[in-house]
Amino acid sequence: MTTYIQTKCHCGLNSFKVAFKTSELPLSTAACHCNSCRHTTGQMLVIDVPIQGVPLSSTAEGDVAASLEGLTAYKSSKDMTRYFCTKCSAYFFFHNGVHDVWAVFSGVLEKVDEVLSVSHHIWVEDTLDGGIADHYRTVNDVVLPRYAQRATSGTLPLGWKAKEFANAETHPLHCHCKAISLALTRATEIKDPKSEYWLVPGKEGAPMRFMAAHCFCSDCRLSSGSQIQSWVIVPRVNVTDASTSASVDPENAAARPKGLKQYESSPGKRREFCGTCGATVFWWREGVSHLDLSAGLFDQEAGGARAEKWLVWYDRIIHPKDAISPATLAALTEGVKAEKAEEV
Ligand SMILES: [Zn+2]
Ligand SMILES: [Zn+2]
Ligand SMILES: [Zn+2]
Ligand SMILES: [Zn+2]
Numbered sequence: 001m002t003t004y005i006q007t008k009c010h011c012g013l014n015s016f017k018v019a020f021k022t023s024e025l026p027l028s029t030a031a032c033h034c035n036s037c038r039h040t041t042g043q044m045l046v047i048d049v050p051i052q053g054v055p056l057s058s059t060a061e062g063d064v065a066a067s068l069e070g071l072t073a074y075k076s077s078k079d080m081t082r083y084f085c086t087k088c089s090a091y092f093f094f095h096n097g098v099h100d101v102w103a104v105f106s107g108v109l110e111k112v113d114e115v116l117s118v119s120h121h122i123w124v125e126d127t128l129d130g131g132i133a134d135h136y137r138t139v140n141d142v143v144l145p146r147y148a149q150r151a152t153s154g155t156l157p158l159g160w161k162a163k164e165f166a167n168a169e170t171h172p173l174h175c176h177c178k179a180i181s182l183a184l185t186r187a188t189e190i191k192d193p194k195s196e197y198w199l200v201p202g203k204e205g206a207p208m209r210f211m212a213a214h215c216f217c218s219d220c221r222l223s224s225g226s227q228i229q230s231w232v233i234v235p236r237v238n239v240t241d242a243s244t245s246a247s248v249d250p251e252n253a254a255a256r257p258k259g260l261k262q263y264e265s266s267p268g269k270r271r272e273f274c275g276t277c278g279a280t281v282f283w284w285r286e287g288v289s290h291l292d293l294s295a296g297l298f299d300q301e302a303g304g305a306r307a308e309k310w311l312v313w314y315d316r317i318i319h320p321k322d323a324i325s326p327a328t329l330a331a332l333t334e335g336v337k338a339e340k341a342e343e344v
Helices: 035-041 131-135 218-224 326-342
Strands: 002-008 015-021 027-032 046-050 052-057 071-077 080-085 091-096 101-105 116-122 170-174 181-185 209-215 229-235 239-241 260-266 269-274 280-284 290-294 311-313
Touching: 035 046, 035 071, 046 116, 052 101, 116 326, 131 326, 218 229, 218 260, 311 326
Parallel strands: 027 116, 209 311
Antiparallel strands: 002 015, 015 052, 027 046, 046 101, 071 080, 080 091, 091 101, 170 181, 181 239, 209 229, 229 290, 260 269, 269 280, 280 290
């Protein structure tokens, strides 16, 4: 028997039907932390699952191959092509050319826990600090193995770090194709502690850090294809274009990084993504002096994927009521709390 699941993105330009063998559901799958997954999406990890055959038309009767004309293809390696919505940037599919297998991103599925169950982490080694495998520890009381590379490789313990990172003056961020390359600078002053609660003073002379949090809202999910959208709130003046060193101003065409594409997900809420590789870059509102950067863009070489010399991870989940997968929500809720409790 075949189970059909509908998928859609935020803007509605794309919708597909995908097929699974009913007897295999829910499929056990991995959360991937590899550099390609993080930097093509702007997310901290990618959860996807293989489908039967090809993406199908969401409206036609039976199995009719869908047109993919509303998607942008991005070849992240010789054999791997990734597809995202050309209008809102939601990631839908991977195609593995070696095995001719299609996989669907979990954030566009109409239901998740019936379809897949995250059972392990892969490519944790790429993060250099464990990434948010440290925030995603157990599912239904089972501790998820953290594989360094593929699921056949060795594992890395919770709290693992490849090296110690230094406090630097700037921190690089980039999407996979590097059309978007930014540098974050340090904030040095809190003008209004109430409204700038997301600026976290350093202890004992350490630099100020920015607050980062995982958002589970439907708008973030459906415009990214990711169940977990991780944001970092930063003053606009601290975000510079790496090629010009000038501050990014999304309202001024001359000060917008070339290659950014905009999608207005609700009135006044503008999301920006890389038009080439599809990575979510940031969102902003007119006249507001800060913006939210997508945390998966942080260059792991400079400070680990979790970038803890720059970021303080909030110990709660944003918009938990919108979560499409109670299993993912429960895991992250527990994980960020545990991580905070262990912080020194
Ligand atoms: Zn879309
Ligand atoms: Zn990956
Ligand atoms: Zn890009
Ligand atoms: Zn959100």
